[in-house]
Amino acid sequence: MSKLLEIIKNPGVQIAMLVVFLVVVSAGIWGVYTTQTSPEQPILFPHNIHVNMQIPCLYCHPGAWRQASAGLPTQQKCWACHGQLKKYFQPEVPLANWPLELQKLSSYVKESKPIQWVPVYQVPDFVHFNHRPHIAAALNCETCHGDMSKKTVATLEQTVNMGWCINCHQQKTINDPAKRTKLLDCGTCHY
Ligand code: HEC
Ligand code: HEC
Ligand code: HEC
Numbered sequence: 411m412s413k414l415l416e417i418i419k420n421p422g423v424q425i426a427m428l429v430v431f432l433v434v435v436s437a438g439i440w441g442v443y444t445t446q447t448s449p450e451q452p453i454l455f456p457h458n459i460h461v462n463m464q465i466p467c468l469y470c471h472p473g474a475w476r477q478a479s480a481g482l483p484t485q486q487k488c489w490a491c492h493g494q495l496k497k498y499f500q501p502e503v504p505l506a507n508w509p510l511e512l513q514k515l516s517s518y519v520k521e522s523k524p525i526q527w528v529p530v531y532q533v534p535d536f537v538h539f540n541h542r543p544h545i546a547a548a549l550n551c552e553t554c555h556g557d558m559s560k561k562t563v564a565t566l567e568q569t570v571n572m573g574w575c576i577n578c579h580q581q582k583t584i585n586d587p588a589k590r591t592k593l594l595d596c597g598t599c600h601y
């Protein structure tokens with residue numbers, strides 16, 4: 411113990427510790443910043459119009475059921491519909507008369523340039539989140555992402571931090587101590 415104290419008293423070691431501390435803190439602040447803003451998107455995609463037409467969430471985000479990542483649609487998926495809409499093609503409406511956001515979509519398709527959607531919901535790399543067990547536990551998308559039938563692009567409905575995950579894991583396991591232990595275990599979300 412006293413040996414350790416001597417090492418810590420060494421000014422060089424203290425500076426090194428300060429540097430490590432600052433790196434950790436700034437990484438933490440950057441992490442919170444990047445996980446908690448609602449960015450501008452390349453196309454102002456209107457969820458409301460599409461969700462109110464009863465297009466299922468999983469049509470555009472199929473991975474939310476099958477794998478860790480929900481996935482975002484490519485321009486081909488958009489164009490499967492938009493390349494056919496009578497409103498624009500029968501009779502053909504000049505591109506210049508299309509709504510601006512659809513002109514943008516059309517140019518992504520013509521240039522086969524992928525649309526770089528900007529992430530909204532994100533957990534840091536050291537956290538393990540998988541949609542599947544949540545959907546299997548009958549949570550709906552709205553619980554965590556809000557009512558998309560009232561939004562254009564996605565916005566952050568929740569502060570995505572550890573407290574949010576833990577709170578719900580506690581609430582959902584009030585009558586099941588074994589499951590509670592598992593869902594609150596550090597290794598369940600960090601490994
Ligand atoms: C299942 C069919 C379908 C898919 C898939 C689809 N849309 Fe649409 N979208 C529609 C229909 C129908 C409308 C309403 C008709 C209209 O006003 O153009 C619409 C409306 C829009 C509008 C509003 C147009 C306006 O009038 O301002 C935008 C923008 C749009 N879609 C973009 C997209 C993008 C981007 C994608 C892919 C991420 C996409 N859509 C995928 C069917 C679809
Ligand atoms: C328990 C809360 C919760 C529920 C329920 C939930 N999500 Fe998520 N979702 C998250 C979190 C947390 C992230 C960030 C994941 C990451 O960074 O790996 C996320 C990310 C996403 C993303 C971003 C892209 C991606 O590939 O991860 C999409 C799209 C998405 N969710 C759609 C859905 C849909 C659709 C449903 C319903 C079928 C749903 N989510 C249900 C919490 C939830
Ligand atoms: C026609 C395709 C389409 C449908 C249907 C659709 N979405 Fe999306 N979704 C998108 C696109 C495009 C984006 C990327 C732009 C944005 O962030 O809003 C997106 C983004 C998201 C995000 C943010 C992803 C991220 O990067 O963190 C969530 C959450 C989400 N959608 C949830 C839903 C839910 C829940 C439903 C059903 C109620 C739904 N979406 C229906 C196309 C769709």
Ligand code: HEC
Binds near residue numbers: 582
């Ligand atoms: C709204 C409630 C809710 C929120 C928010 C939530 N979870 Fe969960 N989580 C659940 C439920 C319910 C289960 C499934 C429990 C069961 O097995 O029945 C679950 C299961 C899990 C599992 C699987 C555990 C296993 O069985 O191996 C992981 C990992 C997990 N959640 C991580 C997270 C992380 C990380 C976050 C935050 C980013 C989060 N959850 C946010 C409710 C939630």
Ligand code: HEC
Binds near residue numbers: 537576579593596597
């Ligand atoms: C249900 C999922 C879940 C469980 C269980 C969990 N964590 Fe986390 N943890 C997260 C998420 C999500 C983040 C990232 C967001 C944040 O920083 O709050 C995080 C961040 C952290 C960080 C980074 C520092 C910070 O606050 O940014 C540390 C350290 C940490 N967890 C330690 C632990 C320890 C120790 C345990 C066990 C007592 C634990 N976690 C259990 C989800 C979980």
